[in-house]
Amino acid sequence: MTESSLHASYLQSEYISSGRSRDFYKFIKTISNAKSKSEEADLVNAELQQLSTKMSQPNVTSANMNEYLIKLMHCALLGYDIDMGIIYAIMTTQSGESVAQRRVGYLICTLFLNKPNDLSIMLINTLQRDLKSPNYLDMCAALNALCYLDHLEMVDHLLDPVMKTMESSRQIVRKKAALALYWFYRRSPSLLDQIEPYLKAALLDKEASVVFVALELWKKILTDKAEHYQDLLPTFMQIHHQILDRHIHRGYMYHGVLAPWAQITCLKIYGIYQHHGIGSQKEIFDLVTKCLRCMENKVDAAYVAIILECIKLLSTMDTLLLSTLISSDGEDDGYTNSPFYVLDPFLKANNHTMRYLGLTGLAYLKSTHLWHADWKDGTLLATMLVSSRDDSVLVKKIIAVLDVCVTTEQDLRLLRTPILDSVKQCEDPELVAMKSNWWIETMLLSLAAPKTGLDDGFLETQCRTLKQSLLDEMDDTTLRTTGLHASYEILSTMPTSDSLAPSLIQLLFWIGREVMMLVDDMDFVKKLQEPSYTDVSGKPHPPPHKVKHAQDTHLRGTGRDDGGRSISEEESKQAIPYRERRWIDGTRGHKDPLAIRSSNDQPIKSMMSSLIDMEINDDVEDEMTTDVFGKLWLTYQHEHKVQWKAPASQSSSSHYHDFFNDDDDDMTWTIRWLQDQWGFDVVQIIQQECLATKKLHQQQDLVLIHMKLDLPYVNITYRSQTSSTLYRFSQMLHL
Template sequence: MMTQAKSKTEEASHVTEELANLMHKMGLPDVSSTRMRDYLIRLMHCYMLGYAVDFSIIYAIMASQSGETASDRRAGYLACTLFLAHDHELGIMLINTLQRDLKSQNYLDRCSALNAICYLEHTEIVDSLLALVVACMEFPKQVVRKKAIMALYFLFERSNIPIDQLEPPLRLSLEDKDSSVVFASLSIWKLILVDHGERCKDLLPTFFAIHRKIIENRIHKSFIYHGVYAPWAQMDCLSIYNIFLDLNIGSPKEIYIMIMECLESMEKKVDAAFAVVLECVKLLSVMDPTLLACFSNEPDKNPFEVLVNYLNASNLNLKYLGLVGMMYVDHSFWKDDWLDGTLIAGTLRTCDDTITAQAIQNLDTIIDHKILVHISQDLIEALKSSENQTLAYWLLNRIMEHDTDREAWFIETVIEILAVTAKRLDDDYVETQCSVLKEALLGEVQDTKLRECSVNIIYKLIKSNNSNTFSPLWVQFAFWTLGENGYLSNLYSEIDIMKQLEKCLMIIKDDDLQTCGLQAIKRCILRSKTWLSGLEKILKEYKRSPVPEKQQIARELLEIISDVEFEKQLQETDYTLSTAITANPNKPTTINHFSKNGTGRSTSLSNVQQHIPFIQETINNSAQLNNSSKKHMYDSNLSLGSHHASDTEMTTKEFGKLWVEYKIEEKRVFECSVHDCSKLAKRLSKSWQIDVIQVIGQEFIAIETSSAALLIHVAMLPQNLFQLTLKTESNPDQIHSFLTTRQLQ
């Protein structure tokens, strides 16, 4: 690219030198007008590349004076406007040519001269040409009259011409028979009125009349743009109204009526109509809110109701228009769902950076703690559906700013935001936020509410998401929280927390995070005196780790769990039934699996992959079972009912009859640390509060101690597993209650 640019620059330099030599050697009579035009076009290109082409000014002036065709003279004028733009001394040579063309009856000559006047700067141009430019205002061709209006304004801007000289012709232009001339005049009046509005206050009715003529469609159809009549002229009229309002000129009510008529005419129109609507909203917003409320014929009518459709639109451009319009509206006219942030928060669910930036700007005008609490969940949902970092930073900063009390809502919200933003935020920023959270939790001395809610929200997030998607700094904070404060949760037990921590250890690959996770598990184990059987495999793997810290904590935990004081909790695992279970002639061909709400689904037994919940090997202090039940002793041929302690006596025959009749069934597979069915029956009768009816080989049957409405069948399986089958007559809640009470769900 640089080589090409360099070659083009060298070529342009060579062309400039060649043209200079040719022009100095040649005589004008010998050069055709077409050839001269070609030279001038090349020189203009060289000028725009930055080369000095002063030698060609005289030839440009000559081309504008003696060009054979209008096209040749226009090329000369164009070159002059470039080369003579800054009050060049040779500019005076062009005045005679301009005077000649401004008197020409050829409208193209007049247009070329008027165009050139807009760009040329010379002290003598005004005195020599002003009268001729004003005379062009009466030329028959409307295009000449339009260009004359523009030339007049540029002469006015670049000289000390008094406004008295320009005002009469410009006033006449507002009454021109051609609408295009009137519209061109509006754009000039918009500029003049800024400094001279007071002397022209009588023109306001004229501007009303022009605007009303447009919105009533009383102009030619050629001015329609996408269904809107002369949108740029309407924008000029609205800008003029704004100037009069700033100068306190005219009746605000008349201006209000005119604006509302304009808004009504823009209804259901597109493209340029949106710009007109926004200009109307801006103009209404500068009016006094008290007067604005009085102007409406309907007391409850909001003049800014037009923005509602834009804010609720699915089109992003219209939504952005609505948000921009809101910024101009006084808050006294904001609707309820605008003031509480609900509507603005809804717009943030779009994945558009421009809309996000504008919505945030709108929220900053009303945001406080109450609104933050109200819209925080909507904003978090928006963060989940997009990867917008701007919104995440803004939300966290506003929470830090407005919630100085560091209450439970603060803890939960900041933790969730840091979680859903995953790894998109700057590490230093995340570390700072985690430090603020940790400080708030450590500072809670007299109560446990903050620490409890932090454990609950972190457990919920880890359980419902892949831990590998979170920021490592957030995961480190989560491990610390669960390890230090997990025992405070009223929703989840230490066993639940250890299960989730182990799940994280199996997913994350970072050695430091794995060490933090093990430390959290260690704290849970020391408090609960219980450990999960699946931990042993993880510890043996970590024990061989080359990382000293991870190896050390693994060794420590292995030593701890080897102590008989710490009870082993059987860990859940996945197991596919691959071996034949003792045949049961009454076994149904389908298995009903029930969710917690008791609803079931039927699945073919051959396609079922059992999910194995955990059970306790012995009764611990936290179990919610009755520890006063009578102990039972069983041998391998336990007789029917001989050691029965329940109020309900049942024989094997009665059990078999009910087993056939009961239709609701659920199967579960568990780990166990024993291989003998008699030992398992003895252990489960105590921990599960069941009455064993009979043990036969590697199976036993039983009923719940408190009721005979639930039938129980246990069969030993290979690999230290056993299958639990529960049957009930018609109420699946009985099965659910049995499993929940014994922490088997």
């Protein structure tokens, strides 16, 4: 920054009015003109070092210290540590020459003094002094700081001085004192008995600003303690009547509405009492209708907020009582003067924002008994739907409200055409999207709820749509994992006497088969694979498949059963479960650390073993040597590479794989886990590399797999003759 440009900027009106020095302005401009984050960090750190040196000087004036603290605040807002300057901020609150300087010290303390910071104790004497000061600005600064500083010893030493400030002649001091008392109550609820008289007195204060602050504080207190303060309801209603009767100064007028925020607070307080069954519903109804009449012919957002709050409050009342009150209060059929008829101009407006506000109020009414006759048949909503098709947010809101009013087949036939036309022409893809977690979960649970009561054709169509949505998810696994959890919830909570449609059962088990390998929660997987009582009782004496015994028998060629009969090699081969036999066949021709050495003599209890035994009679595939693998590898031209992360630990997953060994190293365990999950045949294991093959089900295409284990990551390269084979393999294994 050149001297001439700095001088020109120095004369700008906004800088001159700030009262800051030229050095401060130069610091701000230099930081703002930094070209990179590193340049900014260098400038700020250099400035912090200079500030640390300057503030430690014994002869620093109050004005200079004030400017140094403001620089520190600017650095802190940029994300830099300024803990070294907090002690100087505390000193400024004590020794500042003017109120403005002391307020800067309080501001630094409230912004950057952490709650458990012991330096807060040093402020107690200063706060006591300022709370007793004759200058109301000092009192306000201290009361502001009390709302942000949190230290246990402050409550004991400062509660009495704060209570005395409630007697101040300044309304701004009484407002801030009420806020400080409320924060004392939040930090120590046992103080409510001492604070309560002062907060009640604030509701009767002669200044409306103090009353409005007290309303907000009591709304928060009543949320938890409404039963203890039933006597305050007439006071709140009296305050509201004073506002509606315009007994409040016109200075609180906001766009033609008198004290809108105070009115909204009163309505919310009535809602709290209504929720606890306190107060007369008729008195509240009369006051709310009076409030709605005062809001007629208003044109600003303030009156809209009050109207919606009134509708929300009325919707919580008893429907029968409301109907009676409306009929007795209205004329003709009782609906023209209904308090809910105030929504009619909103619903018939051409502005989409006004329509949305009207629909929001209509959505509060959970029953159509309170609706106007023109709204009940849904014709008005259908007209809005057709004319608002370009606004997806409004379309969603209209459909949500239509869900309440469409109660008969006649209504549905009447609204069928406009609803379909609007949905077809909606340009928002998220409105009808079927790619979210809630849609997958909701559809599965909805299809399972009627059990077998749905039309078979409709159910099959929905199942195909769900399946295709899960298959289309290539870059993530969120939808499939959601589908798996929903499927488990359906199957685990379904009573034994109930039954599901066959197409839905097929979909649920398809999801379980395809997505099981994506689940990290092994306890969840174990629950899915636990056999039921009927499964175990149906086959009370399953053959005990012992891995070590089966392998030894297979390697010797012959053996003997328990009765002494000679067992041939082929019979012993069939006695081995398919997954274990496949591992033995794939590793029999060479010595490697994956030879099975199971010390577990317990029979395999997984219900999956019964299904696996059905594959025992499959034809044994021809063994593939490394030479054949290498020749095919050079022949296959289509290749894909992917990096896969192995499971976190062996102990978290191996409990449901019975052929895992406790003494397997991480690499051995990972290959066993992959072979069990993916179903490939191991060709050769060389140090940290593994060669394997996979023949796709229902296809004769062969996939060659090369894995390099750099745990916890496995770099996988697989080749095939055609690109379609690679695609099916990737889709099947979710790679």
